[in-house]
Amino acid sequence: MLHTVSASSSPTADTAHNSCICIFSALYEPHIGGVESYTKGIAEALVTKGQRVIVVTMNTNGAAPEESSNSVEVIRLPCRPFLNGRFPLPLNNNEADRLWSWLNEQPIDNVVINTRFYCLSSQGAYFARTHGITPLLIEHGSAHLTLGNPALDAPLHLIEHAMTASIKRYNPTCFAVSKKASAWLSHFGIASQGEISNAIDADAFVNQASNRDFRNELGVPEDALLIAFAGRFVPEKGVLQLAEAIKDLEADCNIFAIMAGDGPLRCKVQQLGAARLATPGTLSKSDLAALLLQADALCLPSRSEGFCTMFLEAAACGTAIIATDVGGMHEIAPTNEYGILLESMSASDVKAALEKAASNRATIKHMGEQLAARVRSQCTWRESANKLIQEVQASASGAPK
Structure with a gap:
């Protein structure tokens, strides 16, 4: 369980870490899916490399609002699990205020955002701006979202474009999990800087x-x-x-x-x-x-x-x-x-x-x-974590891509 008072009271907030990376991912375990697996895999690999990692997600499954798993600190914000949890909508209440307050006190160096179209993704980009950080966005899709119904898909695609336009305002540095996902970003007028690939501990x-x-x-x-x-x-x-x-x-x-x-x-x-x-x-x-x-x-x-x-x-x-x-x-x-x-x-x-x-x-x-x-x-998490560290460090230093 995380301490929720200050950075100094957190058992993992010490100077032994190279840096503190905050990953905003609307979907995370116990919810099941590809984004969830990716976030967990790369977060745990980053921890093994000496990074302090905080995952900020949505509490789609009624799990503990805060926990530490394999030294990854997890904050689950209250939400409405719209579309069976596939598109969680944030709730503004006392619990959310408490968790955001704790997060704002942490000495965060880098912000990573998984996927461009969730409400939490825009919140993560805004959080990065208020802390003087250029966020690193990782795209996970290669086509529009679908509900399998053309009449419902049309407005869903408009919402996706609107959410993408919202996060573009924060000028994130953009990557993707595959070449197909990198190419898909161009549909939204976004240039991918390359791939930080999905991986597995085979x-x-x-x-x-x-x-x-x-x-x-x-x-x-x-x-x-x-x-x-x-x-x-x-x-x-x-x-x-x-x-x-x-x-x-x-x-x-x-x-x-x-x-x-x-x-x-x-x-x-x-x-x-x-x-x-x-x-x-x-x-x-x-x-x-x-x-x-x-x-x-x-x-x-x-x-x-x-x-x-x-x-x-x-x-x-x-x-x-x-x-x-x-x-x-x-x-x-x-x-x-x-x-x-x-x-x-x-x-x-x-x-x-x-x-x-x-x-x-x-x-x-x-x-x-x-x-x-x-x-x-x-296809190892070690290689993907190395790539992510390299890119967040380059972004923080203002080095050319």
Whole structure:
């Protein structure tokens, strides 16, 4: 638990740290998602490098308003968890005043903001200005937000543009988690200075795997090519297209799919009645690791990703990747030696890719082996933390980019 009186009363506010970095991220654990994983991973890596790290987030899940986890200090501001927590709206009350008061007393050197369109992102940029700090913004998207309904998406896109215009007023130095996300910033008239990539502790992810035997539990034939999916059952993830592709496969194509997760489209996926598809619901990280270790390939026909954490988790487990050309795909699978790039998220293109995988088992196995080696050498939190430290120091000193 953090002390909330002054900088000197905080058990981690001492002169042993190189600097104090405050990360504003509207989404953080126990909420689950890619931004949350990124924030936690890079925050803990920064701590190991001697930085004092404060994460300011929104209390979407009724968690403790303040805590210290692995030496990362976490402040969760009160909010209304709009859209099931995907877009939290700040609340102004005594609790918020208390937490902001504590934060204002901390000797913060650098401000990092994850994503450009949340209310908390603008609050973080304003906080940086009042403390004479140039904020560093990290973009996590590569396409507009969507609710899967064109009539609702149009006003949502206007709101996204308005929120982006709001944070641009503070002139942040902008980066992104992938090349796709960097390119997306140009849609808003923002020039990305480069990438501070998503990453993973590959061995730790694998070592946490549970003992669940998904093939035995869900009746997957021993000789079947096992395809895994994990994520939200929403239109932008291509879940219906994947389920339709599995259903349409010829009877002699020995493929089985396990689609883990939950969301509004889960019932529609189940109603398709694909005989070789199971939907076990949301899995814990340990069960997800077990599934990926048993799967032959991960299939993600997503419309957009900033830098998909699932790519990193599959690669850590030596699982081949079949995915659309979204954020992170080229970073983790730069050539066809590492994965199969889908032409589109259509069911027909997904089906064709799965048939290709089924007829090239040795190639699929080799792809997984290549990915496992690549993620351990090039996608580490150590490297991402080094890059972030380098950029915040350059920003603080006014060094040219």
